[in-house]
Amino acid sequence: LSNAISEVAKNIGGRQKMTEKSIANALKDVRRALLDADVNLGVADTLIEGVKNRSIGQEVTKGVTADQQFIKAMYDELLDMMGGDSTVKNTGTMSNVPAATLAVGKAEEPAVILLAGLQGAGKTTAAGKLALYLKEREVDYDAVEAMGEEEASKLLTSRMPTRNRKVLLAAADVYRPAAISQLEILGETVGVDVFSMGTEADPVDIARKAVEKAKAEGYDTVLVDTAGRQVIDEDLMDELKRVKEEVQPQETLLVVDAMTGQEAASLTAAFDNAVGITGAVLTKMDGDSRGGAAVSVRGVSGKPIKFVGTGEKTPDLEPFYPDRMASRILGMGDVVSLVEKAAAEVSDADAEAMQKKMLEQKFDFEDFLKQSELVSKMGNFAGVAKMLPGIGGQLDNSKIREVEARLKRSKAMIQSMTKKERENPDLFITDKSARSRVLRITRGSGNSFENGINFISEFQKMRTMMSRMQKQMGGMPDGVGPN
Ligand code: GDP
Ligand code: MG
Numbered sequence: 001l002s003n004a005i006s007e008v009a010k011n012i013g014g015r016q017k018m019t020e021k022s023i024a025n026a027l028k029d030v031r032r033a034l035l036d037a038d039v040n041l042g043v044a045d046t047l048i049e050g051v052k053n054r055s056i057g058q059e060v061t062k063g064v065t066a067d068q069q070f071i072k073a074m075y076d077e078l079l080d081m082m083g084g085d086s087t088v089k090n091t092g093t094m095s096n097v098p099a100a101t102l103a104v105g106k107a108e109e110p111a112v113i114l115l116a117g118l119q120g121a122g123k124t125t126a127a128g129k130l131a132l133y134l135k136e137r138e139v140d141y142d143a144v145e146a147m148g149e150e151e152a153s154k155l156l157t158s159r160m161p162t163r164n165r166k167v168l169l170a171a172a173d174v175y176r177p178a179a180i181s182q183l184e185i186l187g188e189t190v191g192v193d194v195f196s197m198g199t200e201a202d203p204v205d206i207a208r209k210a211v212e213k214a215k216a217e218g219y220d221t222v223l224v225d226t227a228g229r230q231v232i233d234e235d236l237m238d239e240l241k242r243v244k245e246e247v248q249p250q251e252t253l254l255v256v257d258a259m260t261g262q263e264a265a266s267l268t269a270a271f272d273n274a275v276g277i278t279g280a281v282l283t284k285m286d287g288d289s290r291g292g293a294a295v296s297v298r299g300v301s302g303k304p305i306k307f308v309g310t311g312e313k314t315p316d317l318e319p320f321y322p323d324r325m326a327s328r329i330l331g332m333g334d335v336v337s338l339v340e341k342a343a344a345e346v347s348d349a350d351a352e353a354m355q356k357k358m359l360e361q362k363f364d365f366e367d368f369l370k371q372s373e374l375v376s377k378m379g380n381f382a383g384v385a386k387m388l389p390g391i392g393g394q395l396d397n398s399k400i401r402e403v404e405a406r407l408k409r410s411k412a413m414i415q416s417m418t419k420k421e422r423e424n425p426d427l428f429i430t431d432k433s434a435r436s437r438v439l440r441i442t443r444g445s446g447n448s449f450e451n452g453i454n455f456i457s458e459f460q461k462m463r464t465m466m467s468r469m470q471k472q473m474g475g476m477p478d479g480v481g482p483n
Contacts, residue, residue: 001037038261038292043299050077078326110214117255119228122283127225128186129317134165168219170210171196172203173227237274252277258288265296283309358466365422416444
């Protein structure tokens with residue numbers, strides 16, 4: 001989907017104003033790309049209509065080309081389509097807020113999260129992943145909110161305060177004997193207790209007893225893994241309804257397989273109609289490159305995607321961030337939003353100078369520092385990091401910490417450079433004393449020589465890439481690009 005849309009956008013070119021006619025073909029192609037990506041038909045049409053309304057008659061903003069602006073319109077529509085619900089707490093200082101946070105249970109009562117879905121969707125795996133997430137990684141937005149704007153805006157993702165729940169897993173899939181041991185193994189892996197009553201018990205009793213145990217022993221969250229069937233059937237729905245009635249979960253999450261494309265969306269709607277759900281966990285996102293499920297679920301069912309599974313291992317779970325997903329779907333969208341954010345922060349003159357430097361491959365270490373500072377000014381690092389040429393690419397959540405560390409190292413090395421070196425990155429490559437220069441800046445900053453070499457070569461790659469990108473963005477046929 002990503003490639004298709006950026007190709008389409010290219011054909012719009014660099015006109016001053018978008019008209020119905022100038023975008024008609026583009027919209028037709030985008031619609032086809034959406035359907036190819038297995039986006040639900042109704043959702044695709046809503047998206048197209050929205051992009052049309054946002055684009056037609058719009059003046060093309062200075063410094064941005066028409067194709068970029070078209071992509072931005074597409075991005076905004078995707079965001080609306082996948083975006084959050086009222087449970088989202090936006091502190092206003094962070095650009096990266098998940099679509100929906102989990103409903104928090106009353107302090108004196110354990111919160112109950114019920115997992116439902118078809119067999120093989122990834123429920124049991126998701127139970128283990130969620131247990132780990134709630135135990136170690138769930139951001140405590142209340143604490144962030146209590147902090148006040150300034151302190152909160154300094155937070156990096158890795159330093160966000162966490163809630164650290166005490167979780168109890170309940171094994172309520174009694175139909176497959178292996179399901180219980182699968183959950184027990186997962187529980188052991190993530191260090192969370194598992195409650196089971198064997199395969200003879202009624203799932204309703206299991207869930208109730210698990211909650212009683214949680215109350216008695218001070219667990220604050222109970223995750224109930226339930227049985228699935230091949231297809232939706234009345235028995236399954238009935239059992240779910242009974243469990244739900246009994247334990248009154250704060251969250252009933254439908255676990256759906258992203259590989260099923262728009263099927264995932266209609267399944268979510270069906271489950272919601274039958275038992276009432278609060279949101280979806282979209283699994284196997286690592287195997288789905290098309291994005292049809294992610295785009296369609298909320299549009300079809302009205303329920304938000306709360307988490308995505310990105311692999312088979314227990315840490316492979318992330319909150320669903322509509323903005324990141326929209327960027328990922330659009331690919332090029334990253335560039336546009338960076339341009340957009342940058343424009344708000346940098347004066348026009350600065351931006352022009354920077355673009356010119358990028359274009360001529362004169363971007364130097366001083367500029368790198370300036371850009372990094374800009375990044376921290378823009379707020380949440382995670383959201384911006386992946387937009388940065390050279391750093392971005394396939395950056396996922398688990399890599400962000402690593403990138404942060406790398407950026408810190410890089411800054412330290414730059415700070416150990418002389419002014420002349422900062423302004424002449426080539427001194428570290430072609431100069432006869434390049435090697436000793438690298439040695440000096442690495443020693444001076446407590447880095448290994450290898451770190452130094454890597455940084456220099458990454459920086460060089462980034463320069464080339466920036467230049468190439470600027471040429472693509474700037475070299476529009478009628479000369480409307482960044483000016
Ligand atoms: P359940 O029947 O709904 O409980 O499904 P399971 O949790 O047993 O998972 C079924 C299969 O899907 C297992 O082989 C899991 O390893 C795999 N699986 C679950 N989630 C993911 C995911 O996010 N990515 C990938 N690649 N595989 C997953
Ligand atoms: Mg299972």
